[in-house]
Amino acid sequence: MTVTGRKILFALVAVLALLVVVDSFVTHHPSFGIDGTPGFAAWFGLVSAAIAVVVAYGWGLLMRRPGERADD
């Protein structure tokens, strides 16, 4: 990871942490209970985005073929 990348990541994590703090001060209207806990969206977002990337990467390892297709 480049230096700029690391800086951006640091800034983003900071903003995320700040918003999680803010999140614990607002009233929630949960539909299923857990989704009303403070910071739920943050960790759920991190986990699901990570899963999406890893699954897509894995699928790409299996199914991605180099080179363009004949009539694309």
Add this chain to the structure above:
Amino acid sequence: MIATHLPVLLILAPLLGAVLAALSRNGFAAWLIALVASALTATFSLALLWRVQAEGVISYRLGGWAPELGIEYRIDAVNAFIVVLIGIVAFLTMIFARRSVLAPERIAWFYTMMLLCVAGLLGISVTGDAFNAFVFLEISSLSTYTLIALGRDRRALVAAYQYLIVGTIGATFYVIGVGLLYLITGTLNLGLIVERLGAIESSRALIVAEAFIVVGIGLKLALFPLHAWLPNAYAYAPSSAAVLLASTATKVAIYLLARFLFTVFGGHVDVGQVPLGSILIGLSLAAMFIPSAAAVFQNDIKRVLAFSSLGQIGYITLGLALANPTGLTGGLLHLFNHALMKGAAFMAIGAIVLRTGTAKLDELSGIGRTMPWTAGALTVAGLALIGVPGTSGFVSKYYLILGSMEAGLGWLAILIVASSLIAVLYVGRIVEVIWFREPALAAREASEAPGELLLPMLILAGVTIYFGLDAEWPAGLASAAAQALLGVAR
């Protein structure tokens, strides 16, 4: 007085017209005679239909001789339907045929042959005598051979010769079958044959007779795989002859087939055991798919239309094979509608050939820009060939689909739709080229077709749309005809 002699007047008008046209030796005079004769024929045919609807079956004894000795013309809902179709199409074709591209000394003969052909076709339709039908079949066939041979292309001669051979085989088969029938029953009158068949115990000879007659007529109506004579004959015949042949000739043969299948053989119990129905379904399906697929690969629009005719004949014979009221109505209605739409299509391509000298698809790019009405009529006819809703082609296919459902053959309904998709391909190709391509040389130099060509063409195209929206009149006729055919069978 005239009313009682309508059936024979119907034949006499074109027959005498042919004689006069031959004697006139002058192109214009011959055309005028042909026009008047066909106008009379059309009038008589409509009057005849009206009388049949009012009074029921008409039996007319030629010269007052009773059947067995004499010849009977017998007109019911079925023939009246066919006769009206021939009368109207023949009249419109004669208007269209004014612009002929033949050498001047041949023009009078051309109209003579057209009238003779019409007389022959009408004769087959009205006669109630199996041998008389053969005579008329020969009249129409001989004139057709001449008409095809009059085409400008040198290949017309070969096509005419091929049709001559094949047609003769067909006629021979037919006459052999009729001869067998005569041996069994001792009569040539269809009504009497039906009466006496009931008493026949051995059905062997009868089955052989049916085989000969069905295959003989099958050759004439271009039933798959007996179709090979048709594409070249239509493609190389003069344009107006192609219109007449495509709209009427095969249709009359189909009528004759229906007459024998339902009225004559349908009356006999044993013959029902021959799986003619399933054979005919198989052949019809083959016709719906194989020649249609061949149509996609043709470059000459006339040949595209000819191959599509073969496919459409498949739908009509499918209606016959279904042999239930709805399916048979669909078949007969498609016979009627197809005559109108194919007439319009062949007229349109005739007009294009007149103006550009070619029917080759790749030379006709953008012809819609300079001949919009003609190209429009061709497009309407094409849409009807596909069976697009709002055109007559949809209505008849709809009845066919209903008929197959009624017969418990749901897969057949799917195949009917699937085969229409092939029509989308060949019609789509034509439409794309004539409308959406940049005009080629031929198209830029062409101008819209003259009025006497446009008028009948647009009438037929308009009727194709009209009968797609309000199908009551033709569907009523077809349904009456179907009931008449099936009613005898029961």
Add this chain to the structure above:
Amino acid sequence: MTETFGPLSPALILILSGLLLPLLRGPLRNALFLFAPVAALVLVWALPLEPGLAIDWLGLHLVPLASDNMSRIFGTAFGIAAIAGALYGVSQPSVTEKAAALVYAGAAQGIAFAGDLVTLFVFWEILAIGSTLVIWSNGNTRAGLRYALIHVLGGVLFFAGISAEISASGSVAMHAMRADTIGRWLMLSGILVNAGALPLSAWVADAYPKASWSGAVFLSAFTTKAAVLVLIRLFPGEPALLWIGLAMAIYGLIYALLENDIRKLLSYSIVGQVGFMVVAVGIGSPLALAAAALHALAHILYKSLLMMAAGSILRSTGETRLTELGGLFRVMPFTAVAMLVGGFSLAAMPLTAGFISKSAIFAALAEDQARFYWFALMAISTGSVLYIALKLPWFALFGQRRSDVAVEPTGSMKAAMGGLCALIVALGCFPAWLESLAPEIVGVPILTVDHILFQWLMLIAASCIFIGLFALLRPSVGSTLDVDWLWRELPRQVIPFSNGIRDRFRKPADRGLSQAKQGIALFSQAFQSRLRMAGNWRTGEVAAWATALLAIYVLIAAL
């Protein structure tokens, strides 16, 4: 009231204009091309909300024009898409594409306003023909043929289902049903083919990128969303739709994350977003159906905008591959903003139309206590931020420039993109507009503090992952295997394979084989020329056939 409009439907205006278009020239043609969609949209709103004139035709009770709230939502969406698409593509020189696009848009309107199954099917087929022509007009015949064949298959399935339904119930009326008979399953699968559902979803990403820069805008708007509308009308609450839609959403996410070509990425994303709508239809409550309709509307807006941006990049640089693009923000700022607005709307950024419609979908899932689907779709929604709001702009708009910009977007293109941007933001800022369109969503909390915060946390969390796992997300040149391998690649693989087998057995039977090969070659030559020269039979062949037929016939009779 309806009688005053008679048969004048938005569909008719567009289709007739499309057919008329090739006959016109220059400015007149462009004027009609721009005017017809506007007239259609006006008519969508002028039509009263009631079934129109019924026509009894061939014993069928047809209602070609029936307006209700649902048709108004979809009619509006299709209308705006047609107007924006026409404005965007007015400088496109291909007449075929313009004419086909109008017919295509008209067919979509026809589906929106169809009051019976027969009318629906007719427009369904016109839709297929129009879209095929749009693809075809850009010249890739093989792809167009593949597209046509898939839709022929869908059409046949749909038709078979409709005929079974009509013959079973005797009525052509459209009503909600469950897929409980074979006929209804056929109908459902026919609709799902058009919606881009698995396993045939590959057609979307195969066909749409083959269209021209302007054609793809039309394509992205109509076919799949019209299928969603038909699902809303015929199969609301069908349980099978839940997992079908979820599968579509997962497929769209994974394939879009892997894709390198912008327009293919957007096509995969269409499948994914339609998956959200299909799940909502599967829930089937009034709120869910309204949410599906609104999401279709929002999706038509932002996906048209994204396709416009992609088309604009293609037109200017001749390139749509992310690996070949970059740094376009500085040279094509207008297009870049359009791409960002569209992308953020898809990512459900607050104050965009996509935020409202996605909130409505999740509210509907929550109301129905569909816990599994709520969490699954929420995760997928977060994932889609990665490709549309992060990967796409990052590689196309920022970083180092790799391709030259040859032509500027025209004024009309900018106007179309600007208009859609404004509309998307305005709809997002004033939820009342969408609420008035679909009153069912009035109770849904949209612009509340916790809800907005929730969405922001999601977006930033996704951004963290994007930076953190950047190495895994770098686009690569290539293609991802899909089901279309079966009909695109398999034939090519099988032939060399069978050749290989032949080589192995060649020596022992070399002679016989080469003879057979000659024979086959001769035969295939003969077959090909036969098809072309079909009908040029020898007379003897005809006679032989006649005899054979006679013989078969007599033989059968004798047995």
